[in-house]
Amino acid sequence: MTGGRRLLLHICCAPDATVPWPELTAEGYEVSGFFYGSNIHPEGEWRRRRDAVLKLANAVGSPAEFSLYEPDEWRAGVVGMENCPEGGERCGLCFGLQLGAAARLAASGGYDALCTTLTISPHKNPAIVNEAGRTESARLGVEWIDRVWRKNDGFRRSVARSTELGLYRQNYCGCEYSARNIEGIS
Ligand code: SF4
Numbered sequence: 001m002t003g004g005r006r007l008l009l010h011i012c013c014a015p016d017a018t019v020p021w022p023e024l025t026a027e028g029y030e031v032s033g034f035f036y037g038s039n040i041h042p043e044g045e046w047r048r049r050r051d052a053v054l055k056l057a058n059a060v061g062s063p064a065e066f067s068l069y070e071p072d073e074w075r076a077g078v079v080g081m082e083n084c085p086e087g088g089e090r091c092g093l094c095f096g097l098q099l100g101a102a103a104r105l106a107a108s109g110g111y112d113a114l115c116t117t118l119t120i121s122p123h124k125n126p127a128i129v130n131e132a133g134r135t136e137s138a139r140l141g142v143e144w145i146d147r148v149w150r151k152n153d154g155f156r157r158s159v160a161r162s163t164e165l166g167l168y169r170q171n172y173c174g175c176e177y178s179a180r181n182i183e184g185i186s
Contacts, residue, residue, distance in 0.1 A: 004028040007145065008109065010102035010116040010133075011035045011064070014052035015162035015169050017117045019154050020147070021060050024115065033057055033064035034105055036098045038074040041176035042185065046071075052168040059165055065109075067101055074175075086178050087123065094175070095124075095132040100139075107140040114142050120149035120158055123173065 007029035011017045017033060024031045035053045040046040046069055057064035077097045081090035099116060106114045114137050119126040126148040137144035149158075162169055172182045179185040 004030050005112040006030045006032070006110070007113045007115060008065075008102060008106040008111040009033050010099060010114065010118070011053055012098070012116070012118050012121075013049050013170065013174075014056040014167045015158055016120045016149075017053070017056055018161035018165065018167070019120060019158045020115065020117045020149050021056070021062065024145075025060065025062065029113070031060075031062050032111070033062065034066075034102050035064065036067050036101050038067060038070045039094055039098065040174045041071060041179060043069060043071075045170070045174075045185070048168050049170065049174075056165065056167060065105060078175075082177055084177075086173060087125065090175075090177065091124070092128050092132065095129050096136060099129075099133045099136040103133075103136040103140045103142050106137070106142045112143060113145050115145035115147055117149065119147055120154050122150060122155055126150070 007024055009021060009031050011033045021031055033053060035050055037046050037050060040049055050066060053064055074097055078090045078093050081093060084090040102114055116133055118124055118129045130146045134144045172179045
């Protein structure tokens, strides 16, 4: 650790964190990862993604924190939105649930700032992600670090780095609704 400002990095999945984590560290932040994960279905998939975050934490030499796996709570937060298409209203609520949990941990853990890896994905709207992060952070008096990680070829670089590190990479966003058409997931 460098003695810099403490930043909690909300991690949606390990591959998406491969670029933000070292880049924020290079900027001088003391970065800890945080994997929420209650949006992930089924539990075996959550375990695989959690283990990938642990593997990445070891590779970057920084700590990571993990929520309890509470899919029923997540489901209650998006009730009525089950049939929304990916990228729609359900995802906006999901970002709020994930970043709300991250903001609570940042506030209770005495972190100076909060950021997320979600904006590296070409499938997510970075304006909606950053707006959710700003709202949840402001509620708890945490500074929100607004980034669009997919800029500067971020997504392609994250894929390459994940391959180098041998990280597990999923083929669906995470929740049961996003897994509907994926073979072998029920
Ligand atoms: S598709 Fe992804 S972002 Fe949207 S609700 Fe499901 S897990 Fe959340």
